Amino acid sequence: MASMDAALSHTVELSGLRYGWQPDNPLLEIEQLQVARGERLFIYGPSGSGKSTLLSLLGGLISPQQGRIQILGQAMTELGASARDRFRADHLGFVFQQFNLIPYLDPLDNITLALSFSRLRRQQLGDESPRQAAQRLLSALELDPDQVAGQPARQLSIGQQQRVAVARALIGKPELIIADEPTSSLDADSQARFLSLLFEQCQSQNSTLVFVSHDLRLADRFDRTLSLTDINRAADSQSSKAIAC
Amino acid sequence: MLIRLAIASLLNRRATVILTLFTIALSVALLLGVEKLRQDAKASFANTISQTDLVVGARSGSIQLLLYSVFRIGNATSNISWDSYQHFANHPRVKWTVPLSLGDSHRGFRVLGTSRDYFQYYRYGRGQPLTFEQGQRFEDLYDAVIGADVARELGYTLGQSMIVAHGLVDIGNSGHKDKPFRVVGILARTGTPVDRTVHVSLAGIEAMHIDWQAGVPIPGRSISAEQARQMDLEPRAITAFMVGLTSKISAFQVQRQINEYRREPMQAILPGVALQELWDLMSVAEQALRAVSILVVVAGLAGMLSTILNTLAERRREMAILRSVGARPLQIFTLFTLEAGLYGLFGTLLGYLVYSLSLLAAADWLLESYGLNLQLGPPGSLEWIILGAVTFAATLVGMIPAYVAYRNTLADGLSVRI
Numbered sequence: 001m002a003s004m005d006a007a008l009s010h011t012v013e014l015s016g017l018r019y020g021w022q023p024d025n026p027l028l029e030i031e032q033l034q035v036a037r038g039e040r041l042f043i044y045g046p047s048g049s050g051k052s053t054l055l056s057l058l059g060g061l062i063s064p065q066q067g068r069i070q071i072l073g074q075a076m077t078e079l080g081a082s083a084r085d086r087f088r089a090d091h092l093g094f095v096f097q098q099f100n101l102i103p104y105l106d107p108l109d110n111i112t113l114a115l116s117f118s119r120l121r122r123q124q125l126g127d128e129s130p131r132q133a134a135q136r137l138l139s140a141l142e143l144d145p146d147q148v149a150g151q152p153a154r155q156l157s158i159g160q161q162q163r164v165a166v167a168r169a170l171i172g173k174p175e176l177i178i179a180d181e182p183t184s185s186l187d188a189d190s191q192a193r194f195l196s197l198l199f200e201q202c203q204s205q206n207s208t209l210v211f212v213s214h215d216l217r218l219a220d221r222f223d224r225t226l227s228l229t230d231i232n233r234a235a236d237s238q239s240s241k242a243i244a245c
Numbered sequence: 246m247l248i249r250l251a252i253a254s255l256l257n258r259r260a261t262v263i264l265t266l267f268t269i270a271l272s273v274a275l276l277l278g279v280e281k282l283r284q285d286a287k288a289s290f291a292n293t294i295s296q297t298d299l300v301v302g303a304r305s306g307s308i309q310l311l312l313y314s315v316f317r318i319g320n321a322t323s324n325i326s327w328d329s330y331q332h333f334a335n336h337p338r339v340k341w342t343v344p345l346s347l348g349d350s351h352r353g354f355r356v357l358g359t360s361r362d363y364f365q366y367y368r369y370g371r372g373q374p375l376t377f378e379q380g381q382r383f384e385d386l387y388d389a390v391i392g393a394d395v396a397r398e399l400g401y402t403l404g405q406s407m408i409v410a411h412g413l414v415d416i417g418n419s420g421h422k423d424k425p426f427r428v429v430g431i432l433a434r435t436g437t438p439v440d441r442t443v444h445v446s447l448a449g450i451e452a453m454h455i456d457w458q459a460g461v462p463i464p465g466r467s468i469s470a471e472q473a474r475q476m477d478l479e480p481r482a483i484t485a486f487m488v489g490l491t492s493k494i495s496a497f498q499v500q501r502q503i504n505e506y507r508r509e510p511m512q513a514i515l516p517g518v519a520l521q522e523l524w525d526l527m528s529v530a531e532q533a534l535r536a537v538s539i540l541v542v543v544a545g546l547a548g549m550l551s552t553i554l555n556t557l558a559e560r561r562r563e564m565a566i567l568r569s570v571g572a573r574p575l576q577i578f579t580l581f582t583l584e585a586g587l588y589g590l591f592g593t594l595l596g597y598l599v600y601s602l603s604l605l606a607a608a609d610w611l612l613e614s615y616g617l618n619l620q621l622g623p624p625g626s627l628e629w630i631i632l633g634a635v636t637f638a639a640t641l642v643g644m645i646p647a648y649v650a651y652r653n654t655l656a657d658g659l660s661v662r663i
Contacts, residue, residue: 056659061658061659081573085572094570099562101566102253104254109253117246117576118571168570
């Protein structure tokens with residue numbers, strides 16, 4: 001019973017995780033990592049800390065050699081590759097540092113793209129049509145949908161593109177939003193505003209947020225901060241190797 | 246969804262896509278054109294003569310006999326005697342015969358001496374008879390009936406006077422100038438060698454040659470056109486004759502009797518069989534033409550392949566985005582395969598359009614210059630087969646970049662390092 005509760009109260013649970021391209025040279029080794037439901041977690045991840053690998057593991061694009069990854073109570077490590085793809089489509093939203101959008105599709109098409117691979121997220125819209133949901137999210141993120149409608153994504157400013165990317169991650173209420181340096185190409189004022197809007201929307205639809213960045217100045221606005229270099233023992237050994245050289 | 250994405254992606258790369266489409270379209274148009282020519286040539290070939298059971302001439306090769314008697318190409322090595330002709334014309338199983346006498350020409354067109362039965366029994370296509378555009382059969386000794394091409398190219402109308410040259414090369418001084426003919430009939434177009442023939446009576450041929458011997462006029466002996474009328478104009482020999490039998494079943498029997506005729510070496514052929522033999526002879530060239538046009542389509546598809554492969558690097562990020570929203574690697578594979586299939590489909594449709602427009606534009610010119618009568622019909626099985634085959638081949642070729650993209654997307658995951 002206690003484990004059931006734990007599964008329900010935690011969005012992400014990693015244990016004994018080990019991953020490397022070559023098995024004897026691990027890139028990522030994490031003993032334990034838990035993210036509570038609705039939590040806003042900041043992970044400090046400078047380059048070389050195994051950040052991309054962690055995100056690919058969480059997204060189910062790759063599978064670890066050892067250990068267990070459980071998301072929303074589902075053991076990812078027990079699913080096949082295509083079931084993990086479907087799980088990602090249903091329950092995860094990604095925002096990247098840049099190049100988030102299909103350059104020739106307009107903002108609304110980019111946002112609704114997330115729905116076309118997930119029946120579950122289409123159902124989550126309820127009475128709203130996909131375009132209505134996309135327009136509502138854009139407005140909530142302070143981007144006028146009418147102003148950008150019909151424009152190919154490549155013609156938008158970086159700030160506009162990042163908001164469209166957030167709307168795409170949020171549409172259909174996925175339980176987990178993973179953001180990889182989404183603010184690093186924005187200036188300081190825009191960063192603050194962007195974060196506030198992101199928090200607001202995650203909260204309103206009860207999504208857990210895992211935010212990875214190398215910019216520690218943002219960390220104090222989150223519920224909790226972790227350093228990937230601290231929890232990844234493989235990174236330690238790698239950096240010590242680098243120093244030894 | 247994937248098809249919408251594939252179309253949006255293609256529209257995004259309009260300029261190169263249009264060029265690639267045109268490459269495929271032109272190759273398909275060429276293939277369609279060659280196939281059309283092949284089919285029409287074969288059809289018009291097979292349609293040259295019909296409902297004639299046997300063609301009889303002096304013993305030579307069956308194809309040679311077919312060529313000079315039906316296609317009016319080349320010459321007979323020897324003639325057959327009038328007596329032998331009469332012998333078989335009166336054969337109990339023979340319903341009709343039409344004598345053919347060749348050897349003279351008029352300004353590049355063959356002159357055929359024959360009987361009036363020619364206009365009754367000669368059939369082409371699916372048994373169509375000859376019809377007159379203007380005028381009628383020859384009646385008088387110096388009457389001539391000309392084919393549609395002769396009338397068109399020489400600008401002849403009824404009543405036109407014409408001088409027949411001796412032999413096949415009209416060099417001016419060897420003409421039968423003293424016995425001019427008069428055009429009394431112009432035949433409707435048939436699409437067969439009849440269109441390029443001048444028809445006169447057998448007696449007319451005799452009259453022309455009455456004061457000639459061994460290919461030159463007999464010195465000091467000149468017989469006027471009017472004097473010739475009074476003379477015996479029954480020919481001593483003809484080149485060949487066509488035979489219609491009372492029953493097709495007896496064709497082989499009569500053929501054997503003619504081939505074994507003791508008084509003169511003769512040969513009878515079944516026109517359908519000889520036509521097939523002749524077509525088989527030409528099939529090497531025909532197959533080569535077809536192979537070349539198929540290779541051009543292959544070149545078009547190779548162009549498409551390189552175009553798609555070129556876009557792979559710049560589209561790796563797109564694929565990573567699609568993966569992040571849940572696209573499976575197999576869907577990435579499908580996306581690229583679909584794209585290639587769309588190239589094939591629209592390339593072929595565009596090719597059909599180019600082909601149809603060219604055919605419409607060139608039809609008159611082809612008829613004028615080469616006597617090729619190409620009609621644009623509704624798309625038939627040939628067009629559908631080509632549409633299907635090219636689309637299928639393009640899809641198959643598209644699996645190459647699709648596989649590369651599939652491999653890339655597995656290796657890249659969410660992060661693309663370029």
